[in-house]
Amino acid sequence: MELSKQLQRNFFESFPGFLSIRDSQHRFVYINDNFLDWLKEFTDVDPIGKTGPELSQVVPSNVASMLLSCHDESLRFLKFGELAPKVLTFTGREGEQFFEIIKFKQQVDDGVYIFTTGFEVTKLYESARLYKHKSLTCGLTGLKNKRALVELIEENPEFSGIVIAIDLDCFKRVNDENGHLTGDSVLNTFSQILVKNFREEDFVARVGGDEFIVICENVFSTTKVMHRIEKLGIEFNQLFCSDYPYFNWSWGCAQITGCLNEAIDNADKVMYSSKQRAKRGVGELCGIA
Structure with missing residues (x-):
């Protein structure tokens, strides 16, 4: 059964974490509100149509590092096709935070698009590090x-x-x-x-x-x-x-x-x-x- 456009729209709008879509040239074609609100804390530049490296030129160094790491993972994903989750580190006003990202690609018409999902997993990651340290x-x-x-x-x-x-x-x-x-x-x-x-x-x-x-x-x-x-x-x-x-x-x-x-x-x-x-x-x- 094909999903209705309204249901698809609701999924994008209510997605609980960060969600972005890039085209084959790595330009952002979609960023959900959660990701956009996070970016607005650091820049007023519209990210749509820009690549991660381009966007990294107009944001603070800590945000730039996060965007470039995510871009590198996109390149690695396209080259090797790895689907394993990757944890990225971000150091902000609240200290060290960790985000788990997962990428997948989708063929739409004649183009390939890269979907990236991201969730903050700081508490989970710190708990895992604590358990590993204890072990x-x-x-x-x-x-x-x-x-x-x-x-x-x-x-x-x-x-x-x-x-x-x-x-x-x-x-x-x-x-x-x-x-x-x-x-x-x-x-x-x-x-x-x-x-x-x-x-x-x-x-x-x-x-x-x-x-x-x-x-x-x-x-x-x-x-x-x-x-x-x-x-x-x-x-x-x-x-x-x-x-x-x-x-x-x-x-x-x-x-x-x-x-x-x-x-x-x-x-x-x-x-x-x-x-x-x-x-x-x-x-x-x-x-x-």
């Missing part, structure tokens, strides 16, 4: 967790820098003799001094009960790493040695020569070798691969 964070210590490490390896298989693997020795005894609340406090305190002794941009994660990984991107000086580890060791002794004289920590360090996963494995091997030597009383081993 990648250790609930006890606030450090990154193993899932975050796996994601980092998947996204950056090739890496440059230094990896440090750390394991707390006799932590189970701390738990067994003093209770889990004390054990949790020890983990939190160690996590704090770990973060304190490395850079803000370094990746610091608790990847197991008493296992930690530090990844220092674009750091190639083992001297600098040793300096940080020495400071960490001094603070460790000051905080824990008097109450838990048996409690210690082992570490291993490996330079990343390309494969991040391989460097983590190498650092682990050096750390466990250091741990075994300490158990046998052989003496301290410089834990650098």
